[in-house]
Amino acid sequence: MSVPVLEVDQLVIDYGTRGGVFRAVDDVSFSLNRGERFGLVGESGSGKSTTILALMRMLRGGRVSSGGMRHNGRDLAGVSDAEYRSLRFAEISLVPQGAMSSLNPVLRIGEQMGDIFDDHGVRHNRGQRAAIISELLTQVGLAPEMRHHYPHELSGGMKQRVCIAMGIALRPSLILADEPTSALDVIVQKQVLATLGRVQQDLGAAVILIGHDMALMAHFVTRLGVMYKGRLVETGSVRDIFANPQHEYTRMLINSLPSFDRRKSFRSGAARPVRPAAFQEGV
Amino acid sequence: MTASYWDYVARRFGIMLLVVFLAVSINFALPRLMPGDPIENQLNQLMASGGGAMGDVGAMVASYRARFGLDQPIFTQYLVYWQSVFSLDLGFSLTNYPERVGDAILAGLPWTLGLLGFATLVSFTIGTLLGGLMGWPRSPRLLKSFGSGVLLLSSVPYFLIGMILLYFFAVVFRFFPAGGGMPFGMSAGFNLESIRAIAWHATLPLLSIIIAEIGAWAIGMRGMMVSVLGEDYIALADAKGLRPRRIFLRYGMRNALLPQMTKLAMALGHIVSGAILVEVIFSYPGIGFRLYQAIQSKDYFVIQGIVLLLSVSIAIAMFILDLIYPLIDPRIAKGK
Ligand SMILES: Nc1ncnc2c1ncn2[C@@H]1O[C@H](COP(=O)(O)OP(=O)(O)OP(=O)(O)O)[C@@H](O)[C@H]1O
Ligand SMILES: [Mg+2]
Numbered sequence: 045m046s047v048p049v050l051e052v053d054q055l056v057i058d059y060g061t062r063g064g065v066f067r068a069v070d071d072v073s074f075s076l077n078r079g080e081r082f083g084l085v086g087e088s089g090s091g092k093s094t095t096i097l098a099l100m101r102m103l104r105g106g107r108v109s110s111g112g113m114r115h116n117g118r119d120l121a122g123v124s125d126a127e128y129r130s131l132r133f134a135e136i137s138l139v140p141q142g143a144m145s146s147l148n149p150v151l152r153i154g155e156q157m158g159d160i161f162d163d164h165g166v167r168h169n170r171g172q173r174a175a176i177i178s179e180l181l182t183q184v185g186l187a188p189e190m191r192h193h194y195p196h197e198l199s200g201g202m203k204q205r206v207c208i209a210m211g212i213a214l215r216p217s218l219i220l221a222d223e224p225t226s227a228l229d230v231i232v233q234k235q236v237l238a239t240l241g242r243v244q245q246d247l248g249a250a251v252i253l254i255g256h257d258m259a260l261m262a263h264f265v266t267r268l269g270v271m272y273k274g275r276l277v278e279t280g281s282v283r284d285i286f287a288n289p290q291h292e293y294t295r296m297l298i299n300s301l302p303s304f305d306r307r308k309s310f311r312s313g314a315a316r317p318v319r320p321a322a323f324q325e326g327v
Numbered sequence: 328m329t330a331s332y333w334d335y336v337a338r339r340f341g342i343m344l345l346v347v348f349l350a351v352s353i354n355f356a357l358p359r360l361m362p363g364d365p366i367e368n369q370l371n372q373l374m375a376s377g378g379g380a381m382g383d384v385g386a387m388v389a390s391y392r393a394r395f396g397l398d399q400p401i402f403t404q405y406l407v408y409w410q411s412v413f414s415l416d417l418g419f420s421l422t423n424y425p426e427r428v429g430d431a432i433l434a435g436l437p438w439t440l441g442l443l444g445f446a447t448l449v450s451f452t453i454g455t456l457l458g459g460l461m462g463w464p465r466s467p468r469l470l471k472s473f474g475s476g477v478l479l480l481s482s483v484p485y486f487l488i489g490m491i492l493l494y495f496f497a498v499v500f501r502f503f504p505a506g507g508g509m510p511f512g513m514s515a516g517f518n519l520e521s522i523r524a525i526a527w528h529a530t531l532p533l534l535s536i537i538i539a540e541i542g543a544w545a546i547g548m549r550g551m552m553v554s555v556l557g558e559d560y561i562a563l564a565d566a567k568g569l570r571p572r573r574i575f576l577r578y579g580m581r582n583a584l585l586p587q588m589t590k591l592a593m594a595l596g597h598i599v600s601g602a603i604l605v606e607v608i609f610s611y612p613g614i615g616f617r618l619y620q621a622i623q624s625k626d627y628f629v630i631q632g633i634v635l636l637l638s639v640s641i642a643i644a645m646f647i648l649d650l651i652y653p654l655i656d657p658r659i660a661k662g663k
Contacts, residue, residue: 100566102562102565102566129568129570130568131568132565132566132567132568133566133567133568134568137566138563138566140559140562140563140566142559145558145559145560146559146560146562146563147560147563148560148564148577148578148581148582149560149582149656149657149658150581150582150585150655150656150657151577151581159567159569159573159577160567160568160569162573163567163568163569163570163573164568194657194658196657196658207563210563210567
């Protein structure tokens with residue numbers, strides 16, 4: 045087997061607070077293979093976002109106290125800040141939690157997609173740039189004309205799609221999606237996830253999906269990790285975790301699903317994720 | 328930015344007209360609401376305060392009665408008043424009769440607009456840039472501590488700074504003139520000598536405003552910058568691996584600038600009233616100094632004229648801001 049895209053090894057992250065040091069992530073280890081979909085669930089405040097921010101080296105007020113992260117075998121601790129900048133989105137991209145507010149209100153969609161290329165040294169002439177951005181928008185199910193629009197002219201689902209389009213612009217090997225659909229209604233949630241799944245497969249990128257909705261999660265990922273109070277309390281295939289949850293919190297999450305969902309999730313989560321095409325895509 | 332933009336412009340233009348209409352109407356109504364005959368009131372007061380050098384009082388009373396047509400129905404008076412506003416015919420100065428109020432304003436206006444307009448734009452530019460940099464975590468420490476010093480200055484009122492500058496640079500060391508807009512007896516023209524003289528006279532008043540105002544602009548901008556940097560779109564810009572320079576300019580400054588622009592328009596609209604103290608200290612021949620003199624000598628019609636100008640200029644400044652705002656913030660024209 046080749047080198048994993050991502051290895052997280054006994055990661056510990058502390059926040060400095062007024063009350064002292066707060067350990068938000070405690071001894072977390074997991075790894076992802078090329079093209080794999082990994083789900084991270086856990087109650088609010090369990091450290092999911094913190095883990096992902098550490099992977100982006102974007103912790104605010106926090107630091108990695110011990111443990112390490114490897115990307116394609118390369119130790120990320122040894123990467124300088126300047127180099128880390130060029131790693132972002134080129135190798136590891138992020139689909140943010142709050143797509144509603146994640147777009148710059150005064151720049152057109154096309155501009156804020158285009159600046160990713162500019163600042164990663166990818167040169168295009170005007171025509172090429174327009175074509176590439178149109179292509180990206182089409183890939184996530186949006187009309188190419190959207191590049192002339194401002195964020196406030198888009199619906200929540202459209203903004204989320206724009207964020208996905210940005211996340212794949214530089215063809216990264218790892219996509220971190222932090223509750224990319226939490227602000228959307230149920231139907232649009234499924235559509236957007238299906239879109240994410242399709243582009244991720246096209247790229248062959250691995251993805252970490254954070255979420256609370258076990259049913260939705262089970263449709264999308266092959267492997268799950270459950271976080272509880274900063275610890276990764278269990279990891280395993282969706283099937284195993286649904287069939288035989290080890291941790292109290294996992295049992296609670298599964299039991300809180302309506303029984304219909306539970307069965308369906310269990311079945312579909314079994315060997316393979318539901319083909320993204322099984323979801324109706326649209327805006 | 329086509330149909331909806333013009334809709335928006337039309338709406339804003341309507342609002343401006345309304346404000347101007349109200350300002351003129353109030354200016355019309357106020358003297359008439361006062362008990363007694365406004366002209367005799369004024370002239371009596373002037374007499375009482377001992378104006379022997381009043382010139383031909385009888386002619387003035389007659390001229391004003393004719394101008395106001397106080398025997399006419401009030402609506403006719405109102406129309407006539409509008410007519411005189413449009414022709415910039417705002418009556419005569421009481422103390423400098425027969426100087427016209429319109430001429431007095433026109434004589435002072437270029438000085439004030441030049442001095443205050445320039446000072447405001449310079450302090451806005453420097454202050455905004457400084458504030459933005461102070462709110463930017465990557466700025467050098469040195470710049471931040473320098474900025475804090477400048478912020479301190481903003482708590483000193485500018486007339487105090489003006490007096491200190493005046494004392495040191497005009498009285499103790501005679502680098503700059505102590506007052507006036509240009510050397511006595513010289514007339515303004517478009518030649519190097521005249522421009523140099525004007526700049527030389529304007530230096531101290533300019534400096535006192537700029538020094539005092541930079542801090543205020545910087546404080547506002549720093550606050551805005553800090554709050555903008557906390558926005559989700561900054562976090563995503565960072566995640567995208569954009570260059571810090573772009574994040575600072577296109578994501579940070581660009582958004583933090585929006586409220587500053589509103590303040591700038593307000594400041595430009597308030598130039599005339601803002602000019603009073605500095606013009607008094609430096610005996611600068613602008614409209615603020617003139618207003619001060621008019622208030623002192625109860626030169627009622629000059630006060631009225633300048634106050635009218637003030638309200639109209641604020642309305643116009645706000646309208647111009649409304650015109651530019653959608654260009655810098657695309658959300659505005661679409662909004663309710
Ligand atoms: N900047 C910070 N300073 C101090 N503590 C923080 C900071 N950011 C997060 N924390 C704390 O770290 C813990 C983990 O936060 P994190 O955002 O990773 O949770 P999460 O699992 O993503 O939760 P959610 O599902 O609500 O998004 C929380 O208890 C939170 O209070
Ligand atoms: Mg989170």
